[in-house]
Structure formats: C-alpha cells, structure tokens
Amino acid sequence: MIKPIVPPATIGIVGGGQLGRMLAQSAKQMGYTVGVLDPTPDAPAAQVADFQIQSDYADMDALLALAKRSDVLTYEFENVDLAALKHAQTYAALPQGTHLLALTRDRLAEKTFLREQGVPTANFAAVPEAGAVVTAIHTVGVPAILKTTTGGYDGHGQVDVNTSADVAAAQALAAKGPCILEERVAFARELSVMVTRDGHDVVRVFPVVENRHQDHILHTTIAPAPDLPAHVRQQITQLATTIATALNLRGVLGIEMFATATGIVVNELAPRPHNSGHYSIEACNFSQFDAHILSICGLPIPPIQQLTPAVMRNLLGADLTAARAAWPQHPEWHFHDYGKAEIRPQRKLGHLTVCGAAVETLLHQVQLEGEN
Ligand code: AMP
Numbered sequence: 001m002i003k004p005i006v007p008p009a010t011i012g013i014v015g016g017g018q019l020g021r022m023l024a025q026s027a028k029q030m031g032y033t034v035g036v037l038d039p040t041p042d043a044p045a046a047q048v049a050d051f052q053i054q055s056d057y058a059d060m061d062a063l064l065a066l067a068k069r070s071d072v073l074t075y076e077f078e079n080v081d082l083a084a085l086k087h088a089q090t091y092a093a094l095p096q097g098t099h100l101l102a103l104t105r106d107r108l109a110e111k112t113f114l115r116e117q118g119v120p121t122a123n124f125a126a127v128p129e130a131g132a133v134v135t136a137i138h139t140v141g142v143p144a145i146l147k148t149t150t151g152g153y154d155g156h157g158q159v160d161v162n163t164s165a166d167v168a169a170a171q172a173l174a175a176k177g178p179c180i181l182e183e184r185v186a187f188a189r190e191l192s193v194m195v196t197r198d199g200h201d202v203v204r205v206f207p208v209v210e211n212r213h214q215d216h217i218l219h220t221t222i223a224p225a226p227d228l229p230a231h232v233r234q235q236i237t238q239l240a241t242t243i244a245t246a247l248n249l250r251g252v253l254g255i256e257m258f259a260t261a262t263g264i265v266v267n268e269l270a271p272r273p274h275n276s277g278h279y280s281i282e283a284c285n286f287s288q289f290d291a292h293i294l295s296i297c298g299l300p301i302p303p304i305q306q307l308t309p310a311v312m313r314n315l316l317g318a319d320l321t322a323a324r325a326a327w328p329q330h331p332e333w334h335f336h337d338y339g340k341a342e343i344r345p346q347r348k349l350g351h352l353t354v355c356g357a358a359v360e361t362l363l364h365q366v367q368l369e370g371e372n
Contacts, residue, residue: 035052063087067091068092079151085098103247107180111180114269127181137161143183158173188259192257194276197248197249199297204302205237205244207284221275236255239266243269282334309356312353333353
C-alpha cells in the first residue's frame with residue numbers, strides 16, 4: 001500500500017507523445033495538475049497539460065526540475081535515463097520504481113525473468129558479441145530472429161536468421177552491441193493484455209485483445225480477441241497476475257503474446273500503457289490510462305469490465321489526412337488526433353475506435369477509402 005496521492009497534486013510525465021497525452025487527459029479529468037518533459041515544442045501531451053518543461057529526456061537538470069514541481073513521476077516510454085530517474089526520486093515519488101524499467105528495456109533480462117516465473121517464452125540464447133552468433137544458432141535452431149537487447153522497437157534492430165546466408169548480417173548486428181537470438185514462433189495470431197495493481201495491491205487484468213500488424217507496426221486491435229477459448233483467457237489472466245505480482249507492479253503493464261497451435265508464448269512487456277489498450281478509453285469502465293493514474297496515485301481500481309466489443313485502428317502517416325477528410329461520413333468513429341505537428345510516413349498520428357457487437361462490421365467501419 002502507498003499513501004494515496006489525490007488532486008490537485010502534480011503528476012510529472014516524462015515524455016510528451018500520445019501515451020503521455022492520453023495519460024494527461026485522464027489525470028486532468030480527475031483533477032490532477034500535470035507537467036510534461038519533452039523536447040518538442042507544444043508536444044502532444046503538453047497541449048493538454050498544465051505545463052511543459054521543454055528539454056531533452058537525457059537532460060538531468062530538466063528531469064530534476066520536473067521532479068521538483070511534481071508529487072509523483074511517471075514515464076510514457078522505456079528509454080528514460082535510469083540514473084537520472086533514480087536521482088529524481090529525491091524530489092518526487094516514483095511508484096513504478098526503476099527496476100521494472102531496467103528489466104523491460106533489456107530483452108535478455110526480460111525473457112530470463114519471464115522464464116524464472118514459469119511464463120512460456122520462445123527459446124532464446126544470449127549473443128553478447130558477434131563471436132557468439134553461431135553457438136546461439138546451434139542452441140536455438142532456425143528459423144530465428146536476432147534482436148538487439150536494448151533500443152529496438154517495431155522491428156528495428158532485428159535480423160532474420162533462416163539460412164547460413166544470414167549469419168554475416170547477424171554477426172554485423174551483434175558486433176554493434178549485445179543481442180538475443182530468439183526462435184521464430186509460428187504463431188496463429190498476436191494477442192496482448194494490460195494489467196495493473198491498484199493502491200490496495202489488488203491485481204486488475206484487462207480483456208485479452210487480438211493485434212494485427214502491418215510492416216511490424218500495430219495496425220488494428222480487436223477487443224476482446226474473437227473466439228478465444230475460455231481456458232486460454234484464464235491462462236493469460238493467470239500469467240498476467242503472476243507477472244504483476246512478481247514485479248510488485250505499479251502503473252499499467254502491457255504484455256504482448258503469440259498464440260500458437262499449442263498455447264501461449266509471451267514476447268514482450270511494456271512498462272506503460274500500450275497502443276493495443278487504446279480501445280479501453282471508450283469500451284471499458286476504466287481505461288488503461290485511468291488505471292495507470294489510479295495505480296501510481298495509490299488509489300483503488302474496481303474489476304475492469306468491457307462494456308462493448310470494440311476495434312481500434314492506428315492512423316499512420318497519411319492515414320490521418322484521409323481520416324480527417326472521411327470523418328464527416330463516420331458518425332460511429334471515436335476520432336483521436338494526437339496533435340503532432342509533422343505528418344511523417346509510418347508515424348503514429350492518431351487512432352480510431354468503433355464499438356458495437358459485430359466485429360466484421362467494426363473492422364469494415366475503420367477502413368479508409370481504397371482499403372479492403
Ligand atoms: P518486437 O520488436 O519483439 O516487439 O517484435 C515486433 C514484431 O515482430 C512482433 O509483433 C512479431 O510480429 C514479430 N516477432 C518478434 N519476435 C518474434 C518471434 N520470436 N517469433 C515470431 N515473430 C516475432
């Protein structure tokens with residue numbers, strides 16, 4: 001239990017992107033004061049916050065300035081400077097701590113932790129340097145994927161290892177820094193679940209959702225995952241509870257999984273609200289952003305209920321322009337525009353959520369002109 005932090009206390013968010021924006025929107029609705037640290041002028045989160053400290057995340061003085069003005073600190077992405085964050089705890093509470101962040105930004109530490117908890121993962125082997133690639137391939141087998149242990153996201157920092165012709169490319173990646181070789185899982189679909197632990201240490205698990213990717217980037221989330229057998233749903237809820245309890249979790253954690261013919265394999269943890277949880281804003285009694293704020297502020301969270309099925313789709317790059325133009329024809333859309341100044345290809349600029357009973361209809365409703 002932590003002492004509850006109630007409005008008008010100040011929540012400082014490190015990072016001012018869309019996750020920070022939606023966290024700030026939840027916090028503002030509850031009456032908190034919100035500050036944001038982000039280098040971009042008028043960052044998405046800063047547009048809805050009380051103040052922005054405009055500086056780089058790696059700027060220790062700026063982080064400390066945010067901490068001094070905050071009662072509680074949180075972050076919206078993994079790559080925050082750990083030493084700076086530890087130091088910032090002198091001035092403001094950091095209920096999530098730094099252990100979770102250290103764990104989830106290192107794929108090897110993360111998978112090792114999951115394995116220790118009895119959570120199924122793909123087979124993997126450490127590749128600390130280029131010379132370890134061949135031994136790791138013998139351990140894991142092919143097909144496999146070599147990933148940098150830190151810094152990779154959305155398919156960046158990854159090399160497919162299928163044949164001996166791929167070894168040189170793998171060694172080149174491993175020469176740049178420590179890597180992990182993972183078995184390529186033949187999955188039927190990708191699933192995820194959000195979990196949190198409230199101010200009374202009660203674990204709350206969101207519904208399991210199905211995610212569809214394009215070019216390694218999340219494109220569509222179907223909530224709840226259609227046709228998920230009850231025993232698989234229970235297994236995932238149990239895994240999420242095990243992980244949240246082992247971590248003494250505060251805030252929301254996203255768990256990405258593969259569903260195979262034989263079961264569930266956990267791929268990755270995200271120590272924050274997750275893109276695949278955006279549907280919860282409209283479809284659940286409490287959204288993932290509400291849950292994150294309540295958890296870090298030490299407040300209770302009731303059981304999470306999904307009130308209606310929903311589909312969320314990301315608006316990447318030019319999708320946003322097309323969706324803005326099409327919106328007048330779509331009264332069913334919950335239209336989210338993150339207010340980013342620059343439209344760049346593949347950049348997450350907004351999302352759409354639609355709610356209703358028939359998933360096929362929902363999937364159709366979020367299609368933009370020319371898509372099928
Ligand atoms: P990650 O960078 O680990 O989040 O992976 C991004 C995407 O790559 C995942 O959503 C999967 O579609 C794919 N992927 C990553 N790891 C594996 C794996 N071990 N087996 C099969 N596909 C994977």
